[in-house]
Amino acid sequence: MNRRAALVVVLAVACALVPFFVHSQYILQVTDTALIYAIVVIGLGILLGFAGQMSLAQAAFFGIGAYSSAIASTTLGLSPWIAIPFGVLVSVAIGAAVGYPCLRLSGHYLALATIGFGIIVQLVFINARSLTNGPDGINSIPPPHLGSIALDTYQSYFYVAYGALLFSIYVAWRIKRSRIGRAFEAIRENEIAAQAMGINTTNYKVLAFVLASGFGGLAGGLIAHMTRFISPDSYSFDQSVIFLVMLVIGGSATIAGAVTGAILLTFLPEVLRPLKDSYIMVYGAAVVVMVIFMPEGIVGLVRRLIPSTESTPPAPLRATTPSSIADSA
Amino acid sequence: MFDLSATLQLIVSGLAMGAIYALVALGFILIYNAVGVVNFAQGDFVMFPSFIAVSFILPSVIVFGAVMHWQLPIVAVYLLVLVLMAGFGLLFNRIAYYPLRDRGWLPVVISTIGVSIFLRNLAQIVWGSQPIVFPGPFHVETLTVGGLHFRTQDLLILGVSGLLIAFQYVLFERTTLGKQMRATAQDRATAQLLGIRVDRIVAITFIYSVLLGTIAGLLVSPIFTVTKEMGGLISLKAFAASIVGGFGSIPGAILGGLLIGVVENLGGYYISSDYKDAIAFVILIGVLLLRPSGFFGERVSEKA
Numbered sequence: 001m002n003r004r005a006a007l008v009v010v011l012a013v014a015c016a017l018v019p020f021f022v023h024s025q026y027i028l029q030v031t032d033t034a035l036i037y038a039i040v041v042i043g044l045g046i047l048l049g050f051a052g053q054m055s056l057a058q059a060a061f062f063g064i065g066a067y068s069s070a071i072a073s074t075t076l077g078l079s080p081w082i083a084i085p086f087g088v089l090v091s092v093a094i095g096a097a098v099g100y101p102c103l104r105l106s107g108h109y110l111a112l113a114t115i116g117f118g119i120i121v122q123l124v125f126i127n128a129r130s131l132t133n134g135p136d137g138i139n140s141i142p143p144p145h146l147g148s149i150a151l152d153t154y155q156s157y158f159y160v161a162y163g164a165l166l167f168s169i170y171v172a173w174r175i176k177r178s179r180i181g182r183a184f185e186a187i188r189e190n191e192i193a194a195q196a197m198g199i200n201t202t203n204y205k206v207l208a209f210v211l212a213s214g215f216g217g218l219a220g221g222l223i224a225h226m227t228r229f230i231s232p233d234s235y236s237f238d239q240s241v242i243f244l245v246m247l248v249i250g251g252s253a254t255i256a257g258a259v260t261g262a263i264l265l266t267f268l269p270e271v272l273r274p275l276k277d278s279y280i281m282v283y284g285a286a287v288v289v290m291v292i293f294m295p296e297g298i299v300g301l302v303r304r305l306i307p308s309t310e311s312t313p314p315a316p317l318r319a320t321t322p323s324s325i326a327d328s329a
Numbered sequence: 330m331f332d333l334s335a336t337l338q339l340i341v342s343g344l345a346m347g348a349i350y351a352l353v354a355l356g357f358i359l360i361y362n363a364v365g366v367v368n369f370a371q372g373d374f375v376m377f378p379s380f381i382a383v384s385f386i387l388p389s390v391i392v393f394g395a396v397m398h399w400q401l402p403i404v405a406v407y408l409l410v411l412v413l414m415a416g417f418g419l420l421f422n423r424i425a426y427y428p429l430r431d432r433g434w435l436p437v438v439i440s441t442i443g444v445s446i447f448l449r450n451l452a453q454i455v456w457g458s459q460p461i462v463f464p465g466p467f468h469v470e471t472l473t474v475g476g477l478h479f480r481t482q483d484l485l486i487l488g489v490s491g492l493l494i495a496f497q498y499v500l501f502e503r504t505t506l507g508k509q510m511r512a513t514a515q516d517r518a519t520a521q522l523l524g525i526r527v528d529r530i531v532a533i534t535f536i537y538s539v540l541l542g543t544i545a546g547l548l549v550s551p552i553f554t555v556t557k558e559m560g561g562l563i564s565l566k567a568f569a570a571s572i573v574g575g576f577g578s579i580p581g582a583i584l585g586g587l588l589i590g591v592v593e594n595l596g597g598y599y600i601s602s603d604y605k606d607a608i609a610f611v612i613l614i615g616v617l618l619l620r621p622s623g624f625f626g627e628r629v630s631e632k633a
Contacts, residue, residue, distance in 0.1 A: 054435075101617075101618050102617070104618075104621070105617060105621055107434075108361075108367055108434075108576070109572070109576070109617065109621060111367070112568060112569070112572050112613065112617070113613070113614060113617045115565060115568065115610075116569060116609075116610035116611075116613040116614050116617075117610075117614065119565065119606070119607065119610050120607050120610050120611070120614075123603075123604060123606060123607045126603075127603040127604060237561075237565065238561075241369070241442055244439070244442075245439055245442060245443075248435060248436070248439045249439075252435075277450075277453070277454050278450070278454055280446060280449075280450040281446075281447050281450035281451050281454060283446060283450075284443045284444065284445070284446030284447030284448075284449075284450060285443065285447050286443075287439065287440070287442065287443030287446065288424065288425060288440045288443035288444060288447070291429065291436045291439045291440045291443065292428045292429060292436075292440065295432060295436070
C-alpha cells in the first residue's frame with residue numbers, strides 16, 4: 001500500500017468517527033445533508049468535470065429520486081433499502097429518456113434545455129397531486145431499518161449517507177480511470193477530435209448524463225428517508241444552480257473538488273448564520289469572490305499552496321481550468 | 330368553449346407579456362453576443378429597479394424596517410431609476426465580468442449567479458419579504474374598445490416596447506456606437522484591430538442590457554407585485570424565447586418573446602392554468618428537438 005492510499009484510508013476512518021465527537025443534532029443534520037449533497041455534486045462532476053457537458057437539471061433528478069423513493073416506501077410500502085435503488089432506477093430511466101434528445105445539443109443550448117426540463121419536473125411535483133400530494137409534499141416517509149433498529153437519528157443516518165458517499169466516490173473514481181473516463185475526457189477536450197478517434201460521442205455524453213441522474217437519484221432517496229418529509233420547493237432551478245456552484249467552487253474536474261465544494265458550501269450558510277438576514281447575500285458575494293480568486297476551485301488552490309512532496313498522484317491529475325471546458329463546449 | 334372576445338383579450342395581454350419577455354431576452358442576447366456568456370442575473374435586473382422605483386412612488390415604504398416617505402413625481406422616479414441602474418450595469422460589468430474575461434464562459438456564468446443570489450437577498454434585507462403593490466402610471470385600469478376590455482398597462486407596455494425596439498434599430502443601424510457594438514459582437518479581435526475600444530463597448534453593452542431589464546421591470550411591476558422572486562420566471566421564459574427565436578438573433582428574440590407570451594396566455598386559459606408556467610419550456614424543448622437553431626438562428630452547435 002503506498003502512502004497516498006494509506007492517507008485515504010486514514011482520512012476515511014477519521015471521518016467515520018465524526019458522530020462520536022459531534023453531539024449537536026443540528027450540526028449532525030447539516031453534516032448528513034452535506035454528505036448527501038456531495039453525492040449529487042459528484043454526479044454533476046462526472047457530467048461537467050469529466051465529460052464537459054453542462055446541466056442545470058441536477059436538482060430535478062435529485063427530486064425524482066426523492067419522490068420515487070418516498071412514493072415507493074409510503075404508498076407501496078417497500079422497505080427504504082429497496083425504495084432508494086428504485087428511485088435510482090426511475091431517475092436513470094428518465095435521465096436516459098431526456099438525455100438522448102437533449103445531448104444532441106451542447107454548451108449553452110444543453111444548459112437551456114436542462115433548465116426547461118428542471119422547471120417542468122418541479123411543476124409536475126407541485127401539480128400532480130394524486131401522485132405527489134402537491135405543494136404539501138409527502139410526509140411520514142419511513143426511515144431505513146437495520147434488523148430491528150430504526151436508523152432514524154442523525155448519528156445513525158450519518159453512516160448510511162457516509163457509506164453511500166464512499167460508494168459514490170469509489171464508482172466515480174473507477175469511471176474516471178476507465179476507458180469510459182478517458183472517452184469523457186476526450187469529449188471534454190475536443191468533441192470533434194474524440195469523434196475522429198472513433199468515440200461515439202453522443203452515446204458517451206448520454207452515459208455521462210445518465211450517470212449524473214443516477215447519482216442525483218441516489219442522493220434524492222437518501223435525503224427523503226433522512227428528513228422523512230419532502231416538498232416541491234427543495235427541487236427548484238435555484239437548487240440546481242447551487243449544485244453547479246458547489247462543483248465549480250470545489251474544482252469541477254476532480255472528485256475531491258466535488259466533495260469539498262459540496263461540504264464547504266453546505267456549511268458556509270450555517271457558518272454565516274450569525275449574520276442573520278444578510279447571510280445569503282454574503283454567500284452570493286463569496287461565490288463571486290471565490291470564482292475570481294480561485295480559478296481551479298478550492299482543490300486547485302490547495303494543490304498550488306501545498307506542492308506535492310514525494311508521492312506524485314497516481315492518476316494524471318491534469319488540473320483542468322474551466323476555460324478549457326468552455327473551449328471544447 | 331371558444332370565446333372570441335376572450336381570445337382577443339388574451340392575445341393582447343399575451344403580446345404585452347411577450348413584449349416583456351422580448352425586452353429581457355434582448356438583454357440576454359446583447360451580452361451573449363458581446364462576450365459569449367449567458368447572464369444569469371438578468372432577471373434580477375428586472376426585480377431590483379422595481380423595488381427602487383416603488384420606494385419612491387408610494388407615499389410611504391418600509392426600508393430596513395423603518396417607514397420612509399420618499400415620494401417623488403413618477404417621471405422623476407423613472408429617470409432616477411434608469412440613472413442608478415446604468416451605474417449599476419457598469420459596476421456589474423467591472424466586478425462580475427471584467428476580472429474573468431479571459432477565463433471562458435463557466436466562471437462568468439457562476440459569478441453572474443453569485444450576483445443574482447446577492448441581489449435577491451439584498452432586496453429581501455432592504456425591503457422585506459412581503460410583496461409590494463406597484464401603482465401604475467394610469468388612474469384608469471381598463472380601456473373598452475368595441476366591447477373588448479384592454480388593460481391600460483398592457484397597452485403602455487406594447488407602446489414603450491415598440492418605441493424601444495425602434496430606438497434600438499436606429500442605434501445599431503445608424504450610429505457609430507451601434508456599429509461598434511455590432512462589430513465587437515461579431516469579432517472582438519478584429520474590432521480591436523480596427524481601433525474599437527472593445528472593453529468600453531462591452532461595458533456599454535452591459536449597461537444597455539441592464540437598462541432593458543430595468544425598463545421591463547418598471548413596465549411589468551404594475552401587473553404583478555414586486556417581490557424578490559419576480560425576475561426568476563420572467564428571465565427563464567425570456568431565455569426560452571431567445572432560443573425559440575434563434576439564439577443571438579434580435580428579431581428572433583422579439584418574435585420568440587411575443588410567441589411565448591401569447592401561447593402561454595391562451596394555453597393557461599384553454600388547456601391548464603396549473604401548467605401555464607410550463608408552456609414556455611414545452612415550446613422550448615420542442616423547438617430544441619425539432620429545430621435547434623430556432624426561427625432565425627444560424628448554427629446549431631457551438632464552435633468546436
